[in-house]
Amino acid sequence: MAVGIGLRRALMGTLLEADARDFDFVECAPENWIGVGGRFGEMLDELAARKPLACHGLSLSLGGTEPLDLPFLKKVAGFMDRHRVDLYSEHLSYCGDDGHLYDLLPLPFTEETVRHVAGRIRRVQDAVGRRLAVENISYYAPATGEMDEATFVKAILSEADCDLLLDVNNVYVNAANHGYDAAAFLAAMPAGRVRYYHVAGHYDEPDGLKIDTHGAPVKDPVWALLAQAYRSIGPRPTLLERDANFPGYGDLRSELQLIRRLAAGTGAPA
Incomplete structure (x- = not known):
């Protein structure tokens, strides 16, 4: 099973110097690398060649209402073709x-939203000539709607294919x-549509609120x-995300190794 790590400029030199066996793929935001x-x-060319x-x-x-940025999608398709x-x-x-709002805001869990988002996903897939994988996001205000989050995600996947x-x-x-029950959410997801996983760190507020930061183990x-x-x-395939408070590479390597052990059924958290 493939193990990956998110590409950040602060990690670029480290990843190029790392043992080739530490990770199997890297993930980047095309917005940050096109051009x-x-x-x-x-x-980037050297790492993508490896x-x-x-x-x-x-x-x-x-989930927005502004028209999709088709010229940008053309650039994304060219970037993906090149690499x-x-x-x-x-x-x-x-x-x-x-x-751009510089935040990832949740959507109402409604049938109308499902139809709207699914149509946009289909247009994106046509524009880039590839299937799109959509990520379930973290959110902090209770979402309103006609269904729970798991049902909403499944409906999007089915409607958009x-x-x-x-x-x-x-x-x-x-x-x-x-x-809600995290294990039940996982069990509700259609296994045949799960393309890959993300795993990351979060911050525990004193009042119990958990904040998705990607800035901790x-x-x-x-x-x-x-x-x-x-x-x-x-x-x-499973990707380790780290966006801030970068530790020494040895700590990231240990997390990558734990992913491999968990996938093989031979590891457990400390």
Whole structure:
């Protein structure tokens, strides 16, 4: 099973120097790399020549009402063609309204939203010539609507005929913050549509609220939930996300190794 790590500029040199056996693929946000030249562009080319590259978008605003940015999607398709990228994912959210909002905002869990978002996903897939995997996001205000989150996600996947990027940390954070059963959420997901997993760290507020930060080590309950996902859904490529407070590479390597052990059924959180 493939293990990956998110590509950040702060990690670029480290990843190029790392043992090739530590990770099997890297994931980047195409918005941050399209048109990048110079030293960083050369480093990206070198890394992409060594390891498969996945693309994880930040700005499509799949749930928004602004028209899809087709010229941007053309650039994304060209970037993926250049680097031989097959896997393209985006967030099941909206993030734009007459401009970029720089946040991933939740959608109402309604049939109308399902139809709206599914239509936009189908147009994205046509534009880039690839299936899209949508990611379940973390959210902090209770979502309103006609269905629960798991039913909403499944309806989107079916209506759009797309795949799922299952973020295990987001499941844990949402379950804790909104009072639902994380294991039941995993069990409800259609295994045949789960393309890959994300795992990341979060922050525990003193009042119990959990904030998805990608700025800390993965916590033991999230590791346990990832192991549950491997048992209930099956092993899939799994990506370690870290966006801030970067530790020494040895700590990241230890987390990558734990992912491999959990997938093989031979590991457990400390």
